[in-house]
Amino acid sequence: MAHISDVATLANGVKMPWIGLGVYKSKEGTEVINAVTSALRSGYRHIDTAAAYGNEEGVGQAIRESGISRDSIFVTTKVWNSRQGFDSTLAAFDESMEKLALDAVDLYLVHWPVKGKYKETWKALERIYKEGRAKAIGVSNFQVHHLKDLMESAEVLPIVNQVELHPLLAQVELRSFCKDKGIQIEAWSPLMQGNQLDHPVLQEIAGKYGKSAAQVIIRWDLQHGIVTIPKPVNTGRIQENADVFDFELTAEDMERIDGMNQNRRFGSDPDNFNF
Numbered sequence: 001m002a003h004i005s006d007v008a009t010l011a012n013g014v015k016m017p018w019i020g021l022g023v024y025k026s027k028e029g030t031e032v033i034n035a036v037t038s039a040l041r042s043g044y045r046h047i048d049t050a051a052a053y054g055n056e057e058g059v060g061q062a063i064r065e066s067g068i069s070r071d072s073i074f075v076t077t078k079v080w081n082s083r084q085g086f087d088s089t090l091a092a093f094d095e096s097m098e099k100l101a102l103d104a105v106d107l108y109l110v111h112w113p114v115k116g117k118y119k120e121t122w123k124a125l126e127r128i129y130k131e132g133r134a135k136a137i138g139v140s141n142f143q144v145h146h147l148k149d150l151m152e153s154a155e156v157l158p159i160v161n162q163v164e165l166h167p168l169l170a171q172v173e174l175r176s177f178c179k180d181k182g183i184q185i186e187a188w189s190p191l192m193q194g195n196q197l198d199h200p201v202l203q204e205i206a207g208k209y210g211k212s213a214a215q216v217i218i219r220w221d222l223q224h225g226i227v228t229i230p231k232p233v234n235t236g237r238i239q240e241n242a243d244v245f246d247f248e249l250t251a252e253d254m255e256r257i258d259g260m261n262q263n264r265r266f267g268s269d270p271d272n273f274n275f
């Protein structure tokens, strides 16, 4: 890995850049357009949105206006919980495509494992995948037991699992399970939503390499083979988070960050959510 556009090769051969721009809470219109434009100018080639973020139109507009060929940008979107089920997922996908104004997405995800629904939703994703309208399909917020349950009836196995993952929530068991099954792990809230960046272990390691705590975490993701989608809004941070290819954490520093794990979530628990 030497560049922001470097890619992970997914189980089906599709290439997914290791670092993407997350746009959760980036407001539709100028804010999201500016964030995506700035990221693409800084070399990012991967944008993570969702129907629930309400900013797919701006994401699509910024991609089209960038002048960069569509093939070189990896775009993820997700079906929201209230739209899960077979027919409603197909309809939700069409709506996302209309908003993005793209012919296909690179990755379509089941946003959360809604009980009693996600297997039907998955069948819709399989259909979309077979039709070539999503180059890869996957899930988000799936624990090992959700994956096992889904895999019992799946024709196409999930290719990606996007979960909350950062130094305080290292997801060791889930990472190991996904690795065995060829499922690429992707980290959401990799920067702990901006919390704990002053953690003494991160600060000390950051000081040693002349980098920021955010850059150290992103590097920890990369060295563990985790795709990561930090969300900065301003251009300075967008560039900062991409500037992680000129240093390498030692095995000892990787272990110190691994040792920060407390299984602590900042977001919702996939086994206990009510939305």
Ligand SMILES: NC(=O)c1ccc[n+]([C@@H]2O[C@H](COP(=O)([O-])OP(=O)(O)OC[C@H]3O[C@@H](n4cnc5c(N)ncnc54)[C@H](OP(=O)(O)O)[C@@H]3O)[C@@H](O)[C@H]2O)c1
Residues within 6 Å of the ligand: 021, 022, 023, 024, 025, 048, 049, 111, 140, 141, 162, 163, 187, 188, 189, 190, 191, 192, 193, 194, 197, 212, 214, 215, 229, 230, 231, 232, 233, 234, 237, 240, 241, 267
């Ligand atoms: N699948 C899911 O259920 C799910 C759930 C949550 C998030 N996600 C995805 O994951 C992406 C990232 O997660 P997130 O937005 O929750 O959290 P995050 O990336 O961990 O943290 C975002 C926060 O970190 C700050 N930040 C970013 N870069 C920084 C830097 N270099 N130095 C200091 N602070 C920095 C941002 O501030 P500024 O904005 O002020 O720059 C923002 O307050 C989302 O945008 C979304 O695409 C997915």
